Amino acid sequence: MRRTPSFFLAFSLILALGLCVQAPAAETATQPALVQVGVIDALLAGGYEGSLRLGTLRTLGDIGLGTFDALDGEMVVLDGVVHQVLASGKVARPADSLTTPFAQVARMPSPQALRLAPGLDLKAVEAVLDAQLADSNVFAAVRIEGRFASLTARSVPRQSPPYRTLAEVAKEQSVFPFADVDGTLIGLRGPAFAKGFGVPGWHWHFLTRDRTRGGHVLSFTLAPAANADVRLQPLRRLELILPERGLSAFDLSRDRSRELHAVEAGQ
Amino acid sequence: MRRTPSFFLAFSLILALGLCVQAPAAETATQPALVQVGVIDALLAGGYEGSLRLGTLRTLGDIGLGTFDALDGEMVVLDGVVHQVLASGKVARPADSLTTPFAQVARMPSPQALRLAPGLDLKAVEAVLDAQLADSNVFAAVRIEGRFASLTARSVPRQSPPYRTLAEVAKEQSVFPFADVDGTLIGLRGPAFAKGFGVPGWHWHFLTRDRTRGGHVLSFTLAPAANADVRLQPLRRLELILPERGLSAFDLSRDRSRELHAVEAGQ
Numbered sequence: 001m002r003r004t005p006s007f008f009l010a011f012s013l014i015l016a017l018g019l020c021v022q023a024p025a026a027e028t029a030t031q032p033a034l035v036q037v038g039v040i041d042a043l044l045a046g047g048y049e050g051s052l053r054l055g056t057l058r059t060l061g062d063i064g065l066g067t068f069d070a071l072d073g074e075m076v077v078l079d080g081v082v083h084q085v086l087a088s089g090k091v092a093r094p095a096d097s098l099t100t101p102f103a104q105v106a107r108m109p110s111p112q113a114l115r116l117a118p119g120l121d122l123k124a125v126e127a128v129l130d131a132q133l134a135d136s137n138v139f140a141a142v143r144i145e146g147r148f149a150s151l152t153a154r155s156v157p158r159q160s161p162p163y164r165t166l167a168e169v170a171k172e173q174s175v176f177p178f179a180d181v182d183g184t185l186i187g188l189r190g191p192a193f194a195k196g197f198g199v200p201g202w203h204w205h206f207l208t209r210d211r212t213r214g215g216h217v218l219s220f221t222l223a224p225a226a227n228a229d230v231r232l233q234p235l236r237r238l239e240l241i242l243p244e245r246g247l248s249a250f251d252l253s254r255d256r257s258r259e260l261h262a263v264e265a266g267q
Numbered sequence: 268m269r270r271t272p273s274f275f276l277a278f279s280l281i282l283a284l285g286l287c288v289q290a291p292a293a294e295t296a297t298q299p300a301l302v303q304v305g306v307i308d309a310l311l312a313g314g315y316e317g318s319l320r321l322g323t324l325r326t327l328g329d330i331g332l333g334t335f336d337a338l339d340g341e342m343v344v345l346d347g348v349v350h351q352v353l354a355s356g357k358v359a360r361p362a363d364s365l366t367t368p369f370a371q372v373a374r375m376p377s378p379q380a381l382r383l384a385p386g387l388d389l390k391a392v393e394a395v396l397d398a399q400l401a402d403s404n405v406f407a408a409v410r411i412e413g414r415f416a417s418l419t420a421r422s423v424p425r426q427s428p429p430y431r432t433l434a435e436v437a438k439e440q441s442v443f444p445f446a447d448v449d450g451t452l453i454g455l456r457g458p459a460f461a462k463g464f465g466v467p468g469w470h471w472h473f474l475t476r477d478r479t480r481g482g483h484v485l486s487f488t489l490a491p492a493a494n495a496d497v498r499l500q501p502l503r504r505l506e507l508i509l510p511e512r513g514l515s516a517f518d519l520s521r522d523r524s525r526e527l528h529a530v531e532a533g534q
Contacts, residue, residue: 029323029508039404039460056296135515137306192520193306193463240505241296248402253459 032109033237034139034188035060038102039197042250043067044259046163050099051243054082057103058096060239063143063186065205065216066103068094071169072158074216076207077105078184083207085215087157087174091207101243104188104198106141111231119149121221126202129187132232139235140189146228151178153206153215154266170263175218182209185217195257197240203264218266299376300504301406301455302327305369306464309517310334311526313430317366318510321349324370325363327506330410330453332472332483333370335361338436339425341483343474344372345451350474352482354424354441358474368510371455371465373408378498386416388488393469396454399499406502407456413495418445420473420482421533437530442485449476452484462524464507470531485533 037052050069057064057077064077073092074085084092114132116125125144133140154173186205190198204217222228304319317336324331324344331344340359341352351359381399383392392411400407421440453472457465471484489495 029319029327033506041460042404052296060296135512137309137514137517137519138509193308196460196462236509236511238505238507238509239300240507242405242503242505244503245402247404250404252404 031236032107032233033239034104034106034141034235035239035241036104036198037066037100037241038243039247039252040102040199040260041196041252041256042247043102044166044256044263045250046165047247047250048101048159048163050101052100052103052241053096054094054098054100055096057100057105058082061105061107063108063141064103064105065186065188065203066100067156069099069101070158070160071156071163071166074155074205074214075100075103076186076205076214078186078207083211083214085153085155085207085213087155089155089174089176089213091212091214106188106233106235108141108143108231108233111143111233114230114232116144116222116228116230118226119222119224122204122217122219125222129189129202129232133234135234137191137193139191139194139238140233141235142185142187142189142230142232144185144187144228144230147180147182147223147226148178149180149221149223151181151183151206151220152176152218153178153213154218155215165259166263167259170266173266175266176213176215178208178213180223183207183214184209185220196252199260199264298504299374299500299502300506301371301373301408301502302506302508303371303465304333304367304508305510306514306519307369307466307527308463308519308523309514310369311433311523311530312517313432314514314517315368315426315430317368319367319370319508320363321361321365321367322363324367324372325349328372328374330375330408331370331372332453332455332470333367334423336366336368337425337427338423338430338433341422341472341481342367342370343453343472343481344370345453345474350478350481352420352422352474352480354422356422356441356443356480358479358481373455373500373502375408375410375498375500378410378500381497381499383411383489383495383497385489385493386491389471389484389486392489396456396469396499400501402501404458404460406458406461406505407500408502409452409454409456409497409499411452411454411495411497414447414449414490414493415445416447416488416490418448418473418487419443419485420445420480421485422482432526433530434526437533440533442533443480443482445475445480447490450474450481451476452487463519466527466531
């Protein structure tokens with residue numbers, strides 16, 4: 001049988017139609033996810049024992065934040081590389097065999113580019129991002145590369161069992177003030193219904209451009225005359241990975257919202 | 268080169284070791300998940316517009332429960348088949364193109380077989396299952412095949428926009444009392460921290476052995492002299508799929524626990 005050009009045209013059209021039917025745009029079953037290891041309320045209660053290897057975590061997303069086994073510093077995942085901001089202020093590159101009790105990672109396959117007015121502070125930036133998302137009931141990730149007039153980060157010191165609560169440990173946090181610093185902010189957002197297992201609202205970690213300093217962000221102000229490169233990814237899927245053991249010790253039914261806010265804000 | 272039996276033995280050992288290193292038992296990143304479409308608090312608030320096709324849902328798990336676009340009945344997924352228990356009491360086999368605003372499905376690759384004493388009621392069965400799980404902070408699925416001395420199920424009638432709250436609609440529920448009935452209970456469990464997006468505790472749907480009746484379960488008592496076949500699957504992963512649009516209309520920050528309990532219990 002000889003196949004004419006019109007045969008191939010018809011074949012291509014049928015194939016294209018078939019693909020359209022296979023992938024309806026309105027469905028989110030295969031869209032990018034926020035992947036979360038552990039439950040934040042267990043971390044608040046002193047659940048610092050790592051459950052997932054960093055080698056595995058790196059396969060689940062290329063940007064993110066979190067902490068390490070024994071609460072040994074603040075995690076910043078950038079371009080698939082895990083950075084460990086220690087309480088000393090130094091940044092280590094931890095081995096894949098190290099574990100995490102709590103981390104959130106994501107991919108940004110279809111980010112929206114945004115402009116931020118110079119000089120905005122943390123609250124103002126969060127308001128711009130939330131307005132851009134339009135739907136407050138979604139997860140999201142943002143990456144902001146730019147210059148910061150000021151930025152305050154912190155880290156926490158490695159703990160030993162029996163573990164105290166995070167509110168207790170945070171009293172001994174190391175605070176790192178930066179001025180006129182270049183670097184990358186990773187922001188992850190949870191909807192209000194993330195309360196109890198995740199972090200409602202935005203949560204920020206930072207790494208300097210030369211990757212030598214950073215931490216959990218307490219405050220920042222964008223530089224007065226610099227353009228930040230902002231990429232925002234709404235996330236309509238969540239993948240939550242619980243540890244094989246260890247959660248049974250914690251009462252996760254009580255409301256720890258205030259504790260979480262105090263710890264996040266460094267108060 | 269001639270390959271001796273000891274070569275193959277060495278090769279097999281190295282292969283086996285390699286597989287062990289690839290799959291550390293303590294990690295849950297690849298373990299079975301509870302897959303949830305939608306947010307229960309949006310359903311309580313009247314979010315009945317379907318977002319995910321049943322044809323897609325069936326690929327995500329083979330047992331489960333939920334409801335349909337426009338709140339048109341109770342869903343029971345059994346052996347990968349979606350059953351629609353209508354308010355009339357009849358059971359339909361809906362088309363793959365129909366959608367769901369809220370459903371939970373799972374797979375049971377490594378279930379634990381359990382014995383239940385005859386005559387137990389819903390609360391007693393839940394206590395046995397929770398004791399077997401040991402860790403209260405996990406998700407779980409259970410399938411119970413057996414004979415029930417009594418069982419009360421309900422369904423809800425199809426709604427039209429503007430949608431009322433689920434508490435309002437549930438007042439018009441159809442109640443189906445069964446006596447000495449054979450069938451399958453599907454139970455799905457959420458931890459306390461599922462409050463706000465999922466269902467804390469157990470949630471039961473039922474289908475008769477001949478697949479012609481069923482619904483959301485309000486109460487049951489196991490038959491006095493029958494052995495139920497019980498398979499329990501702990502689930503340490505959650506996959507939550509949010510609708511592409513539609514959640515923005517709902518305030519998901521307030522506590523709807525009481526409303527959920529009233530609706531679940533059919534009060």
